[in-house]
Structures are given as structure tokens and as C-alpha cells.
Amino acid sequence: MRLIKYIVVHCTATPPETKIENIEHYWKEKLGWKNPGYHYIIKRDGDIINLFPEEKPSNGVKGHNQVSIHISYIGGIDKDGRPVDNRTEAQKHAMFNKLIALSEKYPRATILGHRDLSTDKNSDGIIEPVEWVKHCPSFDVKEWLRNYTPFDLAA
Ligand SMILES: [Zn+2]
Numbered sequence: 001m002r003l004i005k006y007i008v009v010h011c012t013a014t015p016p017e018t019k020i021e022n023i024e025h026y027w028k029e030k031l032g033w034k035n036p037g038y039h040y041i042i043k044r045d046g047d048i049i050n051l052f053p054e055e056k057p058s059n060g061v062k063g064h065n066q067v068s069i070h071i072s073y074i075g076g077i078d079k080d081g082r083p084v085d086n087r088t089e090a091q092k093h094a095m096f097n098k099l100i101a102l103s104e105k106y107p108r109a110t111i112l113g114h115r116d117l118s119t120d121k122n123s124d125g126i127i128e129p130v131e132w133v134k135h136c137p138s139f140d141v142k143e144w145l146r147n148y149t150p151f152d153l154a155a
Contacts, residue, residue: 001055004106005067007099008060010037010114011076011137016044016086018074024051033059038070040098046090048098061117069102069109071095076138083135096148113141 012023020041027033036051037059043049052058060070073091078084087095099111114136 002057003067004054004069004109006064006117007069007071007102007106007109007111008064008114008117009095009099009111009137009141010060010070010072011083012041012072012074013076013083013134013136013138014074015077015079016075020049020051020074023074027059031059035059038072040069040071042071042073042091042094042098044074044088044091046088046094048094061114064117069106071098071102073137076136083138085137085139087139092148093150096145096150099145111141111145113137113139116141 012018014023020043023041024036027037035056035058039050039052039054039058041049041051054069057065057068058070059065060068060072073087073095075086075091076083078086103109103111115134118134
């Protein structure tokens with residue numbers, strides 16, 4: 001089994017209605033990737049699609065793929081292409097449960113956002129917005145995990 005150091009959260013940075021087939025087509029045809037960008041992708045309705053076995057590295061963050069599991073939600077930009085956290089409640093719920101399950105499977109792995117793997121240019125120990133290579137996943141993963149209360153599906 002691979003050593004997993006990071007469970008990395010992404011957004012697809014596409015319009016919310018984008019189909020997974022189109023994203024996969026983009027990876028293969030435009031980027032020439034053999035492997036998909038993520039292991040898991042979360043649809044707007046909360047369905048989680050497994051695109052690739054966890055045992056194999058996917059293409060989420062250059063330089064970190066060998067030690068990462070990548071999980072993404074469809075969305076993450078507004079109609080003008082600006083970063084926005086537009087996850088549906090179903091996506092948040094599915095993401096939360098999946099991250100809990102993955103952290104139980106890989107207890108030593110750190111859960112973080114793609115942008116948190118940017119280089120700490122001024123070496124102050126904090127990855128600041130100015131240092132983000134990308135805005136992905138358009139929200140603060142650690143803060144969200146601390147504050148998220150799963151909504152009551154039964155209510
Ligand atoms: Zn990303």
C-alpha cells in the first residue's frame with residue numbers, strides 16, 4: 001500500500017452543471033493524462049464517484065501525488081470564473097463523511113485543501129492567500145472541518 005501523507009480536497013473549477021465525462025475528456029485529450037485528476041469526485045446531488053483506485057496515484061497536485069488521495073467536488077467557481085464555495089448541502093455532507101472515512105483508513109494523513117500545498121514563499125510557516133498557486137478548493141478546508149455540523153437528513 002502507498003504511504004498516504006495527504007488527503008487533498010479540490011474543486012473542479014468548472015460550472016456546477018459540468019458532467020464528469022467532460023472533465024475526464026479534458027484530462028485525457030487536452031492535458032494528455034493517463035490517470036484522472038482525482039480518486040473521488042462528488043456530484044451536486046452528493047453522489048461520490050470513484051474514478052481511480054486509491055492504491056494508484058492520481059494527478060491532483062504535481063509533486064505530491066505519490067503520497068496523496070485526491071477528492072473533489074463539482075463546482076468551485078461563479079459564472080465569471082471567480083472562486084466561490086458553491087457546494088450543495090448534499091456535497092458538504094458527502095464530503096464530510098468521505099473525509100472521516102478516509103482519515104480512519106489513513107490515520108496519519110493530513111486533510112487539507114489543494115491551495116494549502118502551495119509553497120510557503122516567505123517561510124513564515126503559514127501559506128497566505130498571496131502564496132496560493134490556485135484558489136482550489138475555494139474554501140478553507142481545516143476551518144470548515146472544525147465548524148461543520150452535518151445537517152440532519154431525517155429532519
Ligand atoms: Zn485542486
